[in-house]
Amino acid sequence: MTTTRRSLLKTAGAAAGLGVIGMPALAQGAAGKIVIVGAGFGGATTARYLKRANPALDVTVVERDDRYVTCPFSNYVIAGFRKLDDLTHSFDGLRKAGIKVVKGEATAIDTATRSVSLGDGTKHAYDRLVVSPGVDLSFTGVPGYSEAAAEKMPHAWKAGPQTLLLRRQLEAMPDGGTFILCAPANPFRCPPGPYERVSVVAWYLKTSKPKSKILVLDAKDVFSKQGLFQAAWESEFPGMVTWIAGKDGGKVESVDPASMTVKSGFGSETGAVINVIPPQRAGAIAHAAGLVGDNGWCPVDPMTFASTRAANVYVVGDAAVAGAMPKSGSSANTQGKVVAAAIVASLAGRTPGAPALFNICYSLVTPEYGISTTDVYQVSDKGITTTPNAGGVSVRTPTTLNERKLEAEYTVNWYKSITADVWA
Amino acid sequence: MGIRVPAMVLAVWLLPLQVSAQATGPSGQAMAQTCYVCHGPAGKSDGPIASLAGLPRDHIVRQMADFKADRRPGTIMNRIAKGYSDEQIAAIADFIATLK
Numbered sequence: 001m002t003t004t005r006r007s008l009l010k011t012a013g014a015a016a017g018l019g020v021i022g023m024p025a026l027a028q029g030a031a032g033k034i035v036i037v038g039a040g041f042g043g044a045t046t047a048r049y050l051k052r053a054n055p056a057l058d059v060t061v062v063e064r065d066d067r068y069v070t071c072p073f074s075n076y077v078i079a080g081f082r083k084l085d086d087l088t089h090s091f092d093g094l095r096k097a098g099i100k101v102v103k104g105e106a107t108a109i110d111t112a113t114r115s116v117s118l119g120d121g122t123k124h125a126y127d128r129l130v131v132s133p134g135v136d137l138s139f140t141g142v143p144g145y146s147e148a149a150a151e152k153m154p155h156a157w158k159a160g161p162q163t164l165l166l167r168r169q170l171e172a173m174p175d176g177g178t179f180i181l182c183a184p185a186n187p188f189r190c191p192p193g194p195y196e197r198v199s200v201v202a203w204y205l206k207t208s209k210p211k212s213k214i215l216v217l218d219a220k221d222v223f224s225k226q227g228l229f230q231a232a233w234e235s236e237f238p239g240m241v242t243w244i245a246g247k248d249g250g251k252v253e254s255v256d257p258a259s260m261t262v263k264s265g266f267g268s269e270t271g272a273v274i275n276v277i278p279p280q281r282a283g284a285i286a287h288a289a290g291l292v293g294d295n296g297w298c299p300v301d302p303m304t305f306a307s308t309r310a311a312n313v314y315v316v317g318d319a320a321v322a323g324a325m326p327k328s329g330s331s332a333n334t335q336g337k338v339v340a341a342a343i344v345a346s347l348a349g350r351t352p353g354a355p356a357l358f359n360i361c362y363s364l365v366t367p368e369y370g371i372s373t374t375d376v377y378q379v380s381d382k383g384i385t386t387t388p389n390a391g392g393v394s395v396r397t398p399t400t401l402n403e404r405k406l407e408a409e410y411t412v413n414w415y416k417s418i419t420a421d422v423w424a
Numbered sequence: 425m426g427i428r429v430p431a432m433v434l435a436v437w438l439l440p441l442q443v444s445a446q447a448t449g450p451s452g453q454a455m456a457q458t459c460y461v462c463h464g465p466a467g468k469s470d471g472p473i474a475s476l477a478g479l480p481r482d483h484i485v486r487q488m489a490d491f492k493a494d495r496r497p498g499t500i501m502n503r504i505a506k507g508y509s510d511e512q513i514a515a516i517a518d519f520i521a522t523l524k
């Protein structure tokens with residue numbers, strides 16, 4: 001009996017790697033050891049929903065930091081209406097839910113023997129592994145830029161000291177100075193993020209340093225919620241923001257931190273404060289484990305987010321290639337729930353149900369002016385696609401409902417809800 | 425011997441299961457869990473967005489149908505409700521009605 005069951009589970013495990021799983025419900029809620037790399041939006045959600053679905057599971061999260069600071073709302077720290085402390089979440093909630101949180105750097109994954117190595121030499125064996133390391137910044141992607149240069153020209157694309165540095169620079173900037181933001185090509189973490197940052201920085205400058213200007217040098221020709229953002233820049237901060245598309249020379253050719261200049265097809269521009277958002281790729285551990293494709297991101301089975309490159313491994317969040325889904329905390333959150341259900345089903349030898357995938361990206365233009373883009377996704381042989389005639393952006397022309405004001409309030413409510421869902 | 429037979433039975437088993445999982449779409453629970461990012465974990469919200477936990481099934485179905493048909497104005501629910509079939513809305517409401 002024991003032998004039969006063990007070999008059946010083995011069959012299911014091997015099949016899972018090929019994205020074909022399905023067995024009679026032999027062992028409802030079967031136990032297993034799950035290791036998760038990263039306690040961010042994707043990893044912590046997966047841990048939470050695994051434990052909720054089956055408290056008998058042994059769930060360990062490996063995380064390099066003591067606390068998690070969210071990128072969402074970090075633009076508001078830069079603009080001065082939120083504190084970094086408000087964005088900092090401890091892992092006590094995860095621990096209380098029965099999840100082991102191990103502090104350390106995952107440095108290697110052996111997918112053959114199913115074990116994760118940490119920087120301190122310890123090893124963690126797993127039945128299923130979830131990798132949610134987020135992005136690494138590609139400092140070499142912009143000539144002249146480097147980790148050292150980022151101390152003068154912050155990226156602030158990881159929340160923490162870089163966020164505070166950009167805030168201090170803006171506070172110190174003289175009235176009449178130019179703030180330059182260099183936006184990357186697709187794909188990158190948080191498609192509306194650079195433009196939300198431009199908006200709330202404009203709001204701060206309009207209030208505190210009204211003679212200042214903002215120049216956006218963009219590698220792209222179009223961007224997320226573009227119509228809404230550009231209309232808002234005109235109505236809320238007339239004349240302050242200039243956006244240069246890639247086709248008009250916006251793509252940055254090089255930066256020089258010593259002279260505080262940015263060279264692009266548009267010319268050589270000097271800024272008082274310069275924010276360089278470099279290109280990105282899946283976190284280093286995904287590369288070390290051989291989970292990435294040629295494009296630097298991790299291919300997955302869209303039904304389950306199982307890696308197509310290693311058996312018993314799942315990738316969620318920014319690191320994964322998820323079709324039409326943007327790299328957002330909200331995407332990572334629904335993906336984590338899909339993976340949790342897929343792992344529980346796979347351990348029990350059941351076919352997982354179809355995935356429910358969703359995204360919402362709220363952005364503030366000012367503390368009282370919110371806009372959004374949302375989608376409900378479908379999974380088919382075409383991968384992950386948006387549902388036709390659904391989703392999309394906020395109304396172009398607000399009605400008596402006062403949409404902008406309401407969506408600003410709902411932005412704050414979204415943050416409370418999602419962070420409670422993930423870490424509380 | 426007894427070890428190999430189930431593996432073969434399994435292969436035969438697989439096809440109808442895969443097809444039915446895709447044809448039926450996500451479960452009510454899976455879809456309802458995507459609502460939590462705004463309506464709060466387990467449908468309990470702390471803020472101006474309403475809690476879903478505690479709402480009667482028929483109320484949820486009616487509100488979602490009204491959002492979907494633009495009979496009820498909203499900032500975002502109209503865009504979200506249009507992403508679900510009437511059957512899916514019923515399945516979501518069935519699950520939410522079980523939340524305390």
Ligand SMILES: Cc1cc2nc3c(=O)[nH]c(=O)nc-3n(C[C@H](O)[C@H](O)[C@H](O)COP(=O)(O)OP(=O)(O)OC[C@H]3O[C@@H](n4cnc5c(N)ncnc54)[C@H](O)[C@@H]3O)c2cc1C
Pocket residue numbers: 037038039040041042043062063064065068070071072073074075104105106107132133134135156157158189190193283284285316317318319327328329330331332360361362
């Ligand atoms: C300015 C800005 C604004 C944003 N605003 C929004 C928003 O309003 N809404 C939204 O939905 N999204 C927003 N995002 C995007 C969001 O932050 C990301 O999409 C989200 O964090 C992705 O989750 P993840 O789990 O993939 O990665 P992360 O949240 O980055 O988590 C990865 C975790 O893994 C850890 N880690 C990585 N490698 C290792 C390793 N080898 N060993 C141990 N630990 C490791 C990291 O320390 C980190 O804690 C924004 C991003 C930015 C930059």
